[in-house]
Amino acid sequence: MSAFYRERDGGLDLFVRLTPKASADQFSGIETAADGRSYLAAKVRAVPEKGAANAALERLVGGHFGVARSKVSVITGQTSRLKTVRIEAEPSSLASILGALSKPLS
Template sequence: MNTPCFFRKDDNGVTLFVRLTPKSSRDAIEGLETTDDGRAYIKARVRAVPEDGKANAALEKLLAKWLELAPRDVTIASGATSRLKQIRISGDPEALAVKLFALAPPEQS
């Protein structure tokens, strides 16, 4: 059985699907999660509170560091007020896909 993909490639980069937990005890990427509806997300935690965009900014910074990218290459595309977010990552989509699979390999079944 194939694990659903946690990102989508396009001509100018990828859109990453993230489930964010704000007000955590630490900033961390915790691997992959598949929801009951079959969608896959990267699980992320940030210490920042979800007020005035602070948690979103912390998530962008965390993902940029995790992917070794410039912060300007990582932006919230949708879900600014939701736990489930789509993050736009600019760059070579093939190189980003390789990096994402290396950092968060899909579960084998």
């Protein structure tokens, strides 16, 4: 099993599996794919048209991590369910949030 994030200079990359057209914008835990890669499961109400679901994901991540929306961007997977989201912030300041996301959600 791999980590669902990777620290970078000046930030971190989250590996996300996005489900659009959900009933609420939320994280729903960590999923492991058949190849052993881990993803943060996220759901958004937006539809996957004209970047609406990606924008909703960026808002969700920014709000949850307490960073400005302008510091969050989908860098890969624009038209895929599997995405990489970059957060521009000091990784150490995000550590407690990453730890909480790693625990099972109830």
